[in-house]
Amino acid sequence: MSNKTPSGEATATPKPLHPVYTMTNIQNKVRVLDGINVTYSAWVKLFTLHAKGYEVLPHIDGTTTPDKTDPTYESWVKIDAIVLQWIYGTLSDDLFVRILEADTTARDAWVRLQNVFLNNKGSRAATLEHSFTNLKLAACFSMEEYCQKLKDLSEQLKEVDQPCNEARMVMQLVRGLPPEYRVVASLINQQSPKWDVARDMIE
Template identity: 55%
Template sequence: MADKTDPKQSFLHPAYTVTNIQQRVRVLDGEKISYPSWVNLFRLHATGFDVLNHIDGSPTPEATSTKYSSWKKLDAVVLQWIYATLSDDHLVRVLVSESTAYEAWKRVHNLFLNNKGSRVAALQHELTNLTLATMPSLEAYCQRIRELADQLTAVDCPINNTQRVLYLVRGLPREYDVVGSLLNQTLPQWENACDQLQSEARRIAARETVSPTPVVAAVITNPPSHPPNRDNCRAPGTRYDNSCNNRSNTCAPSQPRPQAPAQMPFPYWALPPY
């Protein structure tokens, strides 16, 4: 049984209890999770577990200090967090044999933010050419614009709210012309602009699902024809037959029926003699 009076055994740093770092911070892949998003999540997690000083450049204890051993162990935990939340492609470019957590943090920073000029040009090009038609959904379209804006901010090229909304409207198809014109005029806050687009998307989807009922569709596609007026086909000298025109209710004169030969009222042998 541990001695509760021993300070080394009675205190356990909360960072040692973390077992699901990938679910808390997510894996940085540069696509689904961008570098600015990863930084924000990692800083929030490090603050909550009281290890922010391991990645913010705070001075480290001297190797001869009594605090160095415990600091070194805790720094190794934070270093594992960094490596565990990088994709395989990024990990091989950051992983080294001997490193502190802060040194690894800086390598990740340089990996994404070196060559700022070319990085800014690539991000602006993608943002300018991004359209709703190229994205799987409206939510993904709005999220991608936000991610690109955050990445531009990370390379010291921030865009303001008005520019975000204008980029948002630029890539909309024709069916969003009405709401797009409204957003251009009012330039609301980003979240409000996304909400208005969501409402318009639901309205468009509801309108496209509305179709005529089968009975109405049948009436529209197959208008009833007027039956012929048989009384009009009984004009003198005519008879009703298949030559009637159903629309004009007129009939073509029929051919006269052949007359049967006259029959004698009694047999020929009963005729009186001449």
């Protein structure tokens, strides 16, 4: 498609800018993954959401890379480098070092990161289970931090195929309370409320 100048000469219509080039700072959109404050599953959900929105999902979902003879190949390589920067830019320092490699693609980095979190599920599950069942309110600065840590550990257990249902979450919430909460703890054990209700009762 072309436009015409006032003299009648045809000019090529500028190609629309790919949405990926409008992203100025990925950390304003996707929080830094450290496996503790931001879990792997939460990071994947948020990163994938933005990859869809900026039309770069094929760079991480396993879609076949264009052949070098493909007219779109050079453009694909440049966009892939940006997506790779997104991945590196949203990792904690220790994770960044673990997956950094030269001459790699966004998909390769995505898979390496996946392996970091999903390999050795058995040992990770045992460690997370121990942390979950032994977490106490007394070890936290506030009730809010205590509840958030329980939810974070629950998310991490789900990542290693050991999901915690809501009833178990509430049970553990009560189990970690100090003696002065025994009255409300007893009420929660009797009523078996939902997580949000149990938390409100305690607060």
